[in-house]
Amino acid sequence: NPTRPQMEEPAALRPAACRAKGGAPGFKVAVVGAAGGIGQSLSLLMKMNPLVSVLHLYDVVNTPGVTADVSHMDTSAVVRGFIGQQQLEAALTGMDLVIIPAGLPRKPGMTRDDLFNKNAGIVRSICEGVAKSCPNAIVNLISNPVNSTVPIAAEVFKRAGTYCPKRLLGVTTLDVARANTFVAEVLGVDPREVNVPVVGGHAGVTILPLLSQVSPPCSFTPDEISYLTNRIQNGGTEVVEAKAGAGSATLSMAFAAAKFADACLRGMRGDAGIVECSYVASEVTELPFFASKVRLGRGGAEEILPLGPLNDFERPAWRRRRRS
Numbered sequence: 001n002p003t004r005p006q007m008e009e010p011a012a013l014r015p016a017a018c019r020a021k022g023g024a025p026g027f028k029v030a031v032v033g034a035a036g037g038i039g040q041s042l043s044l045l046m047k048m049n050p051l052v053s054v055l056h057l058y059d060v061v062n063t064p065g066v067t068a069d070v071s072h073m074d075t076s077a078v079v080r081g082f083i084g085q086q087q088l089e090a091a092l093t094g095m096d097l098v099i100i101p102a103g104l105p106r107k108p109g110m111t112r113d114d115l116f117n118k119n120a121g122i123v124r125s126i127c128e129g130v131a132k133s134c135p136n137a138i139v140n141l142i143s144n145p146v147n148s149t150v151p152i153a154a155e156v157f158k159r160a161g162t163y164c165p166k167r168l169l170g171v172t173t174l175d176v177a178r179a180n181t182f183v184a185e186v187l188g189v190d191p192r193e194v195n196v197p198v199v200g201g202h203a204g205v206t207i208l209p210l211l212s213q214v215s216p217p218c219s220f221t222p223d224e225i226s227y228l229t230n231r232i233q234n235g236g237t238e239v240v241e242a243k244a245g246a247g248s249a250t251l252s253m254a255f256a257a258a259k260f261a262d263a264c265l266r267g268m269r270g271d272a273g274i275v276e277c278s279y280v281a282s283e284v285t286e287l288p289f290f291a292s293k294v295r296l297g298r299g300g301a302e303e304i305l306p307l308g309p310l311n312d313f314e315r316p317a318w319r320r321r322r323r324s
């Protein structure tokens with residue numbers, strides 16, 4: 001098969017496990033949609049993560065080139081490429097963490113919901129593969145609309161009998177990254193020192209930054225709250241319009257996804273106190289899925305943290321959303 005990437009290791013090499021750095025325990029991670037705008041940068045960033053011992057790159061096109069390219073980085077993760085539906089099973093078998101940035105991105109004038117028809121089918125077929133080949137893997141789902149693709153993935157896993165809500169995590173980290181960046185700009189501080197919880201969902205007004213719970217504690221004028229909320233909710237559209245038809249956020253998204261995946265891996269390793277926002281099955285509200293702070297542990301989202309006190313601005317916004 002001429003399109004097949006170099007999947008097998010040359011016979012002269014020792015098995016991957018022996019070559020992993022110092023025999024240190026590492027995780028097996030797959031990026032599904034690895035040749036895309038997000039996928040390529042994300043593959044690079046995961047190859048840089050010392051917690052990753054094996055990195056599988058899967059896509060329906062162009063994985064041989066991405067795999068060859070990324071595999072020359074002198075970091076410890078062993079990289080293997082897979083292309084096309086017939087190699088999905090091999091790509092997923094044995095994986096501990098599956099990150100899914102597969103699917104169409106938005107163009108100007110599109111909402112995330114406009115992607116539903118196409119991406120629902122893509123996510124379904126990938127999740128059927130996960131259920132079959134690595135049913136215990138933790139899944140980080142990036143494909144939009146996240147508000148809908150996560151429930152679709154849950155239904156696929158339920159039908160396969162492998163559903164565990166703790167292991168299915170919708171990636172909303174980019175909303176948090178944007179919130180941290182924009183709040184830091186307003187406060188005139190380093191964004192790395194800022195942490196803004198962002199709850200609700202991952203589309204327009206469903207994205208609710210809790211500006212009353214910013215760490216370190218601070219306060220904003222009504223104008224600042226209005227500006228920040230609006231900019232955080234429309235951060236994705238800002239990028240889509242600036243790219244003018246060439247897609248949506250890819251670089252900042254890959255950065256955010258790599259950050260979230262790293263938090264998941266540290267939780268899986270047993271580190272304590274790993275808390276990130278994620279769109280998960282939830283009982284925090286009456287909605288079946290909701291983004292909020294979760295504590296990551298060996299089994300995924302081990303605990304969903306309460307929303308905490310909401311101020312007057314956040315509470316009505318949250319009620320309005322629940323009614324719609």
Ligand code: NAI
Pocket residue numbers: 032033034035036037038039058059060061101102103104105106115119122125126141142143144145146171172173174175202247248249250253
């Ligand atoms: P892209 O079009 O550059 O890449 C998507 C990749 O998915 C392509 O390489 C394509 O071949 C691949 N693909 C399509 N069907 C596949 C299948 N069945 N199996 C495996 N791979 C498949 O798109 P981009 O910009 O990388 O975005 C990917 C997704 O991420 C989009 O749905 C986008 O809306 C979403 N996104 C999510 C964000 C979030 O915050 N959760 C932020 C930005 C984008």
